[in-house]
Amino acid sequence: MQCRYRIVLAALWLAMASMPPAMAVPAPTVEPSRAEGSPKRPKICLVLSGGGARGAAHVGVIKVLEEYRVPIDCIAGTSMGALVGASYATGTSVAEMETILKGISTELLFKEAPPRQERAMRRKEDDYGILFTPEVGLDNGEVKFGKGIVTGVQLETVLRRLSKAKGHYQFDKLPIPYRAVATDLVTGKAVVFSEGELANVMRASMSVPGAVAPAEFGGMILVDGMLTSNLPVQTTRNEMGADIIIAVNVGTPLLKREQLTGIFGVSGQMLSILTEQNVQASLATLTPSDVLISPDLGDFSTGDFDHLEQIAPIGEAAARKVGDRLAQLSIPPAEYAALRQRQLVAIEPDLRPVDEIRFVNLKRVNPKTAQAAMATKAGELIDQTTLDRDMRRLYGTDDFEHVNYRFIEEPGKRILAVDAVEKTWGPNYLRFGLGLSSDFSGDAFFNILGSYRKTWLNDRGAEWRTDVQLGHTSGLYTELYQPFSADSRFFVAPHALIERRTADLYRDDDRVASYEMTSMLAGVDVGSHFNRYGELRIGMEGGQLKPRLDTGPEILSPGESRIAQGAFRAVLKLDQLDSVHFPRSGWRAGLNVFDSTDTLGADDDYTKWDGDANAAYSFGNHTLSLAMKVGDNIGSNSLPRYDQFQWGGFLTGSGYSTGQLAGEELKFGRLMYYHRILEGSIFEGAYSGFSLEASQIGKPLVPGNSEDWLRSASIFIAADSPLGPVYFGYGRAEDGNSSFYFYLGRPF
Numbered sequence: 001m002q003c004r005y006r007i008v009l010a011a012l013w014l015a016m017a018s019m020p021p022a023m024a025v026p027a028p029t030v031e032p033s034r035a036e037g038s039p040k041r042p043k044i045c046l047v048l049s050g051g052g053a054r055g056a057a058h059v060g061v062i063k064v065l066e067e068y069r070v071p072i073d074c075i076a077g078t079s080m081g082a083l084v085g086a087s088y089a090t091g092t093s094v095a096e097m098e099t100i101l102k103g104i105s106t107e108l109l110f111k112e113a114p115p116r117q118e119r120a121m122r123r124k125e126d127d128y129g130i131l132f133t134p135e136v137g138l139d140n141g142e143v144k145f146g147k148g149i150v151t152g153v154q155l156e157t158v159l160r161r162l163s164k165a166k167g168h169y170q171f172d173k174l175p176i177p178y179r180a181v182a183t184d185l186v187t188g189k190a191v192v193f194s195e196g197e198l199a200n201v202m203r204a205s206m207s208v209p210g211a212v213a214p215a216e217f218g219g220m221i222l223v224d225g226m227l228t229s230n231l232p233v234q235t236t237r238n239e240m241g242a243d244i245i246i247a248v249n250v251g252t253p254l255l256k257r258e259q260l261t262g263i264f265g266v267s268g269q270m271l272s273i274l275t276e277q278n279v280q281a282s283l284a285t286l287t288p289s290d291v292l293i294s295p296d297l298g299d300f301s302t303g304d305f306d307h308l309e310q311i312a313p314i315g316e317a318a319a320r321k322v323g324d325r326l327a328q329l330s331i332p333p334a335e336y337a338a339l340r341q342r343q344l345v346a347i348e349p350d351l352r353p354v355d356e357i358r359f360v361n362l363k364r365v366n367p368k369t370a371q372a373a374m375a376t377k378a379g380e381l382i383d384q385t386t387l388d389r390d391m392r393r394l395y396g397t398d399d400f401e402h403v404n405y406r407f408i409e410e411p412g413k414r415i416l417a418v419d420a421v422e423k424t425w426g427p428n429y430l431r432f433g434l435g436l437s438s439d440f441s442g443d444a445f446f447n448i449l450g451s452y453r454k455t456w457l458n459d460r461g462a463e464w465r466t467d468v469q470l471g472h473t474s475g476l477y478t479e480l481y482q483p484f485s486a487d488s489r490f491f492v493a494p495h496a497l498i499e500r501r502t503a504d505l506y507r508d509d510d511r512v513a514s515y516e517m518t519s520m521l522a523g524v525d526v527g528s529h530f531n532r533y534g535e536l537r538i539g540m541e542g543g544q545l546k547p548r549l550d551t552g553p554e555i556l557s558p559g560e561s562r563i564a565q566g567a568f569r570a571v572l573k574l575d576q577l578d579s580v581h582f583p584r585s586g587w588r589a590g591l592n593v594f595d596s597t598d599t600l601g602a603d604d605d606y607t608k609w610d611g612d613a614n615a616a617y618s619f620g621n622h623t624l625s626l627a628m629k630v631g632d633n634i635g636s637n638s639l640p641r642y643d644q645f646q647w648g649g650f651l652t653g654s655g656y657s658t659g660q661l662a663g664e665e666l667k668f669g670r671l672m673y674y675h676r677i678l679e680g681s682i683f684e685g686a687y688s689g690f691s692l693e694a695s696q697i698g699k700p701l702v703p704g705n706s707e708d709w710l711r712s713a714s715i716f717i718a719a720d721s722p723l724g725p726v727y728f729g730y731g732r733a734e735d736g737n738s739s740f741y742f743y744l745g746r747p748f
Helices: 002-018 052-067 080-089 094-103 106-110 121-128 153-162 198-205 233-238 262-283 305-320 323-328 333-343 367-372 384-396
Strands: 044-048 074-078 136-139 142-144 168-170 178-184 190-193 195-197 215-217 220-224 244-248 291-293 356-359 400-410 413-422 428-438 444-454 463-471 474-483 490-507 510-529 534-551 563-575 586-596 606-619 622-633 645-647 661-678 686-700 710-719 726-733 738-744
Touching: 044 052, 044 080, 044 233, 052 080, 052 094, 052 244, 052 305, 052 323, 074 080, 074 233, 080 094, 080 178, 080 198, 121 534, 121 563, 178 198, 178 233, 190 198, 195 198, 195 400, 198 215, 198 220, 198 400, 215 413, 233 244, 233 262, 291 305, 305 323, 356 367, 384 400, 384 413, 490 534, 490 661, 510 563, 645 686, 661 710
Parallel strands: 044 074, 044 244, 074 178, 244 291, 356 413
Antiparallel strands: 136 142, 136 428, 168 195, 178 190, 178 220, 215 220, 400 413, 428 444, 428 738, 444 463, 463 474, 474 490, 490 510, 510 534, 534 563, 563 586, 586 606, 606 622, 622 661, 645 661, 661 686, 686 710, 710 726, 726 738
């Protein structure tokens, strides 16, 4: 896991570019190395090595360099050092770096998915099911996987948002000229970046093999520069014209014999051996006029992100040990102040309009579809925030494993080139899901799910999805989603369903019967999506329903009849929640209308509607969530017994059994509070909380059951996990009904 953690700290250093310029730290009293009017001073370059969390020591070193008024004329770095170097080169002060060290969130940087609000609506809907596995590709029977544990897209998004230098730059034109080093995975050679979009370049320099998917630039497949040049001394000497080099080596020492346990230890040692070999080669090129700083970081590892504030002072102490050498490089106070003032000047991004937006090397995805997902348009001024959001939105379509951009200048033409790399394991994907629940009083349910999705069946973006589920609810659902055109918001979606589910019948607190309900339906919808905000569908469906008494007295049997069904339907979904499992901000709303009519062959004429809404607001680690759901019939025809509302269960009438409350009318409201007790990285952490709920079932299915408002409450602890959200809770109703609950998967 150290490789993965190495990524997170690597990411935070470019985040140091998010704050406004500050004045340089006052220098100590030292004698300048030369008198006023002396010959031109030598060019001094700073070289920063990779090293994961150990790279916090770079901040301490830079702090001392400023105190001694050592001018830094150029910077080169690899991996962790590339990110610290980029931060300093774009005008971030030491004080700003130290502040960010205290407040950085691994959760912000380490989550792979883009902000949920930016994802395509079809992909948001997956969150409401029980799918939990990563998708794997299927191609002619061959199983394909992604190239890394994470793709680095969300990490890159954060870097782009926080960087002071936004957009594409020649690195010699930054406040401090700069270079970053990556490794070409095909040739095995070092690749030195002298221009580019900083977030993309940094992401390439720190793409630890196996942990972060490689980056692709100009046909090259790039991984972490530590493999070829972890301390890029030669880069500053040969490409940047350095006369004097200050090299800071924070690389991880080799593990001892007793530490070589397990596959991760052996794999990590292999990377460390490769890194150490090229570091030693770089150290051998240092001359007597150069300065080497090697902080004694002891047992601090690349994954020690909880101790960053302890690591930074070690770099400071190491730099002070060579204070006599640094003093020889000092320049007069006025000259140094003028230099730092120039280096702290904010960089103005190039926001000129582009003449063309060009998608590079797309083979499956239609460029018109990709362009339709972007708010940035040719001929309009570039808005950096909008462009960053466009990149996240493109990734949120789930067609790409990586998305970035660059600007190209052609004769008389400025082009925004979007490098959207299609998933190499696509276009057909398989995922699995698992759901478990128990109320510890005899009711325990499980469901397993397999979902197969075929994408880009034609150039308009057709998608065919089939879900197969076994368990408490078993069935098969299949749908073909066909947009009218590549850039259209409108679509047609024929679908079919075969399902078997169980429904229980209660008289007060006693279960008197259980039914097996088998449905066979087919239909077609016409709809429109509202970008990432929501979707509206209007359609029709028909089929049959066969209810069968499973347990209970024969008098309650529905007989052997088959119920013909045919209906028009409308479904509106709006979704801007930041999370489905543990939302901390945003809102969601939905409305469903189901009009069963004999015009389409139905045995029963009735119209049913229901609506729901949910909103969340957080302050610190505290969250308040408000939810409601209402439903009723329209017109004089009552809802048939087989299609009445069923309610009750954890967080939907806590204290009652699942589906215990049934009737023609439903009113429900819930106020929920939860507190994050453990922050997560890939997952959403752990929470404790409680809910206050009120439910009313009008015109109950069983005469005599309560029509009053039923008040209940729950307390719970919950956590996100590799298998989905896990809940353990206790619910109690005002009338004395109570139950413990366990859920793996969404309980509501």
